[in-house]
Amino acid sequence: MAVINVLVVEDSPVVREFLVHILSADPEIRVIGTAVDGEEALEAARSKRPDLITMDIHMPKMDGFEATRRIMETCPVPIIIVSGSSTAGEVATTFRALEAGALTVLPRPMGLGHAQYGATAKSLIETVKLMAEVKVVKRWARSRATRAATQMPTRMLTDSAVVPGPIDIIAIGASTGGPQALQAILSRLPCSFPVPIVVVQHIAAGFLQGLVDWLAGTCAVAMRVARHGEPVRPGVVYVAPDGFHMGVQRGGVIYLTSDEAVKRHQPSVAFLFRSVANAYGKNAAGILLTGMGKDGAEELKVMKDHGAVTIAQDATSSIVHGMPGEAIRLGGATHVLGLDGIATMLQVLGARKSGSGPHS
Numbered sequence: 001m002a003v004i005n006v007l008v009v010e011d012s013p014v015v016r017e018f019l020v021h022i023l024s025a026d027p028e029i030r031v032i033g034t035a036v037d038g039e040e041a042l043e044a045a046r047s048k049r050p051d052l053i054t055m056d057i058h059m060p061k062m063d064g065f066e067a068t069r070r071i072m073e074t075c076p077v078p079i080i081i082v083s084g085s086s087t088a089g090e091v092a093t094t095f096r097a098l099e100a101g102a103l104t105v106l107p108r109p110m111g112l113g114h115a116q117y118g119a120t121a122k123s124l125i126e127t128v129k130l131m132a133e134v135k136v137v138k139r140w141a142r143s144r145a146t147r148a149a150t151q152m153p154t155r156m157l158t159d160s161a162v163v164p165g166p167i168d169i170i171a172i173g174a175s176t177g178g179p180q181a182l183q184a185i186l187s188r189l190p191c192s193f194p195v196p197i198v199v200v201q202h203i204a205a206g207f208l209q210g211l212v213d214w215l216a217g218t219c220a221v222a223m224r225v226a227r228h229g230e231p232v233r234p235g236v237v238y239v240a241p242d243g244f245h246m247g248v249q250r251g252g253v254i255y256l257t258s259d260e261a262v263k264r265h266q267p268s269v270a271f272l273f274r275s276v277a278n279a280y281g282k283n284a285a286g287i288l289l290t291g292m293g294k295d296g297a298e299e300l301k302v303m304k305d306h307g308a309v310t311i312a313q314d315a316t317s318s319i320v321h322g323m324p325g326e327a328i329r330l331g332g333a334t335h336v337l338g339l340d341g342i343a344t345m346l347q348v349l350g351a352r353k354s355g356s357g358p359h360s
Helices: 013-024 038-048 064-075 090-094 094-098 117-131 142-152 178-186 207-220 271-282 299-304 322-329 338-356
Strands: 002-011 029-035 052-055 079-083 102-105 169-174 197-201 222-225 236-237 245-249 253-256 284-288 311-314 335-337
Touching: 002 013, 002 197, 013 029, 013 117, 013 169, 013 253, 013 338, 029 038, 029 117, 038 052, 038 064, 038 299, 052 064, 052 117, 064 079, 064 094, 064 169, 079 090, 079 094, 079 117, 090 094, 094 178, 094 197, 102 117, 102 245, 169 178, 169 271, 178 197, 178 207, 197 271, 207 236, 207 271, 236 299, 245 271, 271 284, 284 299, 284 322, 299 322, 311 322, 311 338, 335 338
Parallel strands: 002 029, 002 052, 052 079, 079 102, 169 197, 169 284, 197 236, 222 236, 284 311, 311 335
Antiparallel strands: 245 253
8 A cells, every 4th residue: 555645734843743653653654744834834745745734723934724725726735634722713713724725624632641542543544544535636826716616607406306395404414524515505505594404514522613613604594503402493504513413303393312323423414314304204305415434325315215305415526425425326315416516406495495485
């Protein structure tokens, strides 16, 4: 197996050595250099041509946001943010790096001797190996990107199935690459969007509130972490909290449970999709976005069998096509769409709901 060449960007000498120690312990990873600020990172990305970069955010001279943006515009390479931020506000700020082209955000591994050291170090190594395989493309400078976005035609639906209606709830599942996908879709919806949306996003513990805050700052729809017993309302996106499965009962009431993990996940997309299928049947839509593994794939097929609209993200726009790819393989998707196509489909579903009046 080819060795993955990694550049570690971190201004703290202690943390830098710690990350090098973790990564170098794996025989399939080789740290080919380090950088202490964004300027050094940009130069090293150009000269060393690493297979992947781990990027700090808060650094002197040039921070991680600007370094990520400039690297992706000049010499694109997979970048993962390794964050030591602890408060929700700091984490929310860290997610801005995804807008600049970073693939994912990870918490810094726990220190040697900590009970979670082994698990968090393993998570970093696995993420490096997975993200190093992602084919990134050069990002245009912001002015060009803005012009291109306005000129780019919307991808149309790839399935000829007739869209039923009205839809009373939309359930979304996502994992690796999900934050960017959610932002791309939800930012296209108006604050008056007439359907509630429930979301399970696999994410490291402690990062969820920051993710919700980041999305709230870029989307018109209301974003919140779901609470047990609250009724779902149109135009609100409810995200499952850390450590709890989320379901929706008939009548549109959220319930949370700390039952055992489903398919190694808690919260689980499978749990959410199954509850929505049972409670809403054909008056629901299920969307499975980018992510590693199979969580939610079988249950998207269950939703389809109940008559729901089901959508799987396509391979081209997915950072990792595991979850949606499995759903497609199982025949669980009535539509296979890119992110722009999914956003368009939600607008269609919203328009049908708005024009239908109250649903009985």
